[in-house]
Amino acid sequence: xxxxxxxxxxxxxxxxxxxxxxxxxxxxxxxxxxxxxxxxxxxxxxxxxxxxxxxxxxxxxxxxxxxxxxxxxxxxxxxxxxxxxxxxxxxxxxxxxxxxxxxxxxxxxxxxxxxxxxxxxxxxxxxxxxxxxxxxxxxxxxxxxxxxx
Amino acid sequence: xxxxxxxxxxxxxxxxxxxxxxxxxxxxxxxxxxxxxxxxxxxxxxxxxxxxxxxxxxxxxxxxxxxxxxxxxxxxxxxxxxxxxxxxxxxxxxxxxxxxxxxxxxxxxxxxxxxxxxxxxxxxxxxxxxxxxxxxxxxxxxxxxxxxxxxxxxxxxxxxxxxxxxxxxxxxxxxxxxxxxxxxxxxxxxxxxxxxxxxxxxxxxxxxxxxxxxxxxxxxxxxxxxxxxxxxxxxxxxxxxxxxxxxxxxxxxxxxxxxxxxxxxxxxxxxxxxxxxxxxxxxxxxxxxxxxxxxxxxxxxxxxxxxxxxxxxxxxxxxxxxxxxxxxxxxxxxxxxxxxxxxxxxxxxxxxxxxxxxxxxxxxxxxxxxxxxxxxxxxxxxxxxxxxxxxxxxxxxxxxxxxxxxxxxxxxxxxxxxxxxxxxxxxxxxx
Numbered sequence: 001x002x003x004x005x006x007x008x009x010x011x012x013x014x015x016x017x018x019x020x021x022x023x024x025x026x027x028x029x030x031x032x033x034x035x036x037x038x039x040x041x042x043x044x045x046x047x048x049x050x051x052x053x054x055x056x057x058x059x060x061x062x063x064x065x066x067x068x069x070x071x072x073x074x075x076x077x078x079x080x081x082x083x084x085x086x087x088x089x090x091x092x093x094x095x096x097x098x099x100x101x102x103x104x105x106x107x108x109x110x111x112x113x114x115x116x117x118x119x120x121x122x123x124x125x126x127x128x129x130x131x132x133x134x135x136x137x138x139x140x141x142x143x144x145x146x147x148x149x
Numbered sequence: 150x151x152x153x154x155x156x157x158x159x160x161x162x163x164x165x166x167x168x169x170x171x172x173x174x175x176x177x178x179x180x181x182x183x184x185x186x187x188x189x190x191x192x193x194x195x196x197x198x199x200x201x202x203x204x205x206x207x208x209x210x211x212x213x214x215x216x217x218x219x220x221x222x223x224x225x226x227x228x229x230x231x232x233x234x235x236x237x238x239x240x241x242x243x244x245x246x247x248x249x250x251x252x253x254x255x256x257x258x259x260x261x262x263x264x265x266x267x268x269x270x271x272x273x274x275x276x277x278x279x280x281x282x283x284x285x286x287x288x289x290x291x292x293x294x295x296x297x298x299x300x301x302x303x304x305x306x307x308x309x310x311x312x313x314x315x316x317x318x319x320x321x322x323x324x325x326x327x328x329x330x331x332x333x334x335x336x337x338x339x340x341x342x343x344x345x346x347x348x349x350x351x352x353x354x355x356x357x358x359x360x361x362x363x364x365x366x367x368x369x370x371x372x373x374x375x376x377x378x379x380x381x382x383x384x385x386x387x388x389x390x391x392x393x394x395x396x397x398x399x400x401x402x403x404x405x406x407x408x409x410x411x412x413x414x415x416x417x418x419x420x421x422x423x424x425x426x427x428x429x430x431x432x433x434x435x436x437x438x439x440x441x442x443x444x445x446x447x448x449x450x451x452x453x454x455x456x457x458x459x460x461x462x463x464x465x466x467x468x469x470x471x472x473x474x475x476x477x478x479x480x481x482x483x484x485x486x487x488x489x490x491x492x493x494x495x496x497x498x499x500x501x502x503x504x505x506x507x508x509x510x511x512x513x514x515x516x517x518x519x520x521x522x523x524x525x526x527x528x529x530x531x532x533x534x535x536x537x538x539x540x541x542x543x544x545x546x547x548x549x550x551x552x553x554x555x556x557x558x559x560x561x562x563x564x565x566x567x568x569x570x571x572x573x574x575x576x577x578x579x580x
Contacts, residue, residue, distance in 0.1 A: 012212075012309055041308055042215075043298065046257070047290055095276060103287055104281035 002034030065117030068131035220499030230495025254296030262289025317483030418502025
């Protein structure tokens with residue numbers, strides 16, 4: 001394995017599933033050899049994945065950006081974005097990364113986050129809103145550039 | 150403070166599920182007021198169930214909670230089945246127990262290792278604890294992942310499973326689907342035994358509480374989906390009679406309702422209650438783990454709930470392995486269901502305790518009305534009483550230390566505020 005791409009999100013919560021939608025798009029279009037695509041449904045699963053000794057790209061929805069905006073972040077920029085703790089029991093992505101660092105002497109040598117802006121997800125919705133769906137190909141291209149680069 | 154009152158507030162309780170706070174008013178050595186404020190907005194699930202098909206109840210109510218969706222599915226599906234006169238035979242009954250074991254493993258393990266252990270070991274959160282107690286946290290994550298994976302297989306996905314239906318399941322696993330879990334659950338069970346030894350070594354504040362403990366009791370099994378509702382003070386009723394014995398009332402400081410036993414008062418549901426009423430139904434290995442951890446036939450120190458929870462993880466791994474070994478897939482994933490008018494009530498044992506559902510159905514199976522009583526709203530008053538009993542002995546502590554102990558005391562019962570709203574921040578006011 002040369003790189004690991006992790007899609008985060010809950011498709012049963014509307015736009016929160018965009019990370020998974022981008023992952024599916026990459027899977028459909030094909031990725032370079034050695035790039036593994038993995039879906040993480042909840043952040044405790046992320047802790048183990050981040051210990052991979054290859055570059056990791058994480059795709060997730062970002063509630064503090066305009067819906068459809070595609071952004072690239074380093075892990076230390078998460079706090080500044082004020083990512084809201086939607087995850088159950090408060091283990092959000094930022095804490096999952098902190099926990100992975102606390103647990104492993106070495107986590108991934110490079111972690112980049114490709115975020116897609118969404119409005120606050122409703123309690124019960126399936127499928128992406130038009131603005132977020134339109135951002136999926138752009139986000140997929142950004143991920144591809146990171147793993148090919 | 151000038152009027153001699155000391156107030157301690159926790160404006161936002163961390164490491165509990167949902168949004169709530171605590172206000173504690175102390176005058177001298179007397180606790181004048183203790184209130185769990187639950188300000189997570191009410192969610193009106195009971196209202197949105199009205200007019201929906203009864204077949205939808207398990208999937209709609211699963212959305213109430215991301216950490217215990219199976220509990221909601223189980224109480225919903227059994228209540229609807231009782232309204233329709235459907236009894237789910239073996240092996241579907243066994244498969245429902247297996248799905249529930251996966252949720253207990255996942256939910257209890259998260260609470261023990263990431264939410265409650267930092268209180269005992271003096272860390273503000275799991276991340277700072279993990280830097281020192283790396284092995285324990287990794288062990289917890291590995292146990293939890295075993296539960297998650299089993300849940301994903303049986304429920305269709307890890308969160309908000311979708312495979313449970315009135316009459317059984319949509320799809321049942323082949324023996325070969327479950328075979329890979331044997332080794333994984335075997336490792337999880339060994340890890341869970343290690344966790345029992347770990348938590349049993351914690352320092353526990355002294356506190357004995359004379360709660361009325363309420364749980365299901367089944368003729369042969371440690372309770373999950375079936376059994377009569379029994380208590381340490383003689384309650385012994387069918388779920389159909391729950392509302393005649395348990396009253397819910399609104400309190401101004403909470404969006405969750407408070408429950409009490411009619412004619413008596415507060416009570417406790419959850420691991421401590423299940424253990425006190427069903428320790429004889431644990432597997433031999435779990436019983437031995439409980440004895441080795443120093444637990445007697447009942448445990449009335451709320452802080453030791455973490456030990457009981459760890460014993461229940463051992464049991465859940467053991468039970469899951471037993472169920473997998475015996476698994477023979479049925480010819481059909483569900484039994485036929487005929488719609489009819491009726492009322493059905495069911496209680497099942499969510500990780501946090503008894504979860505009651507009632508549905509009244511029209512002849513075509515439409516839900517006319519629904520009632521849901523989650524474990525946290527049953528425990529809310531008891532949690533306040535635990536604090537009222539605990540705080541007077543610890544008034545010498547600084548406000549910050551007292552606040553920490555109060556939060557720990559609340560986490561003893563792993564409250565799920567998101568579930569309870571119709572639940573937590575801590576403020577202590579001292580005089």
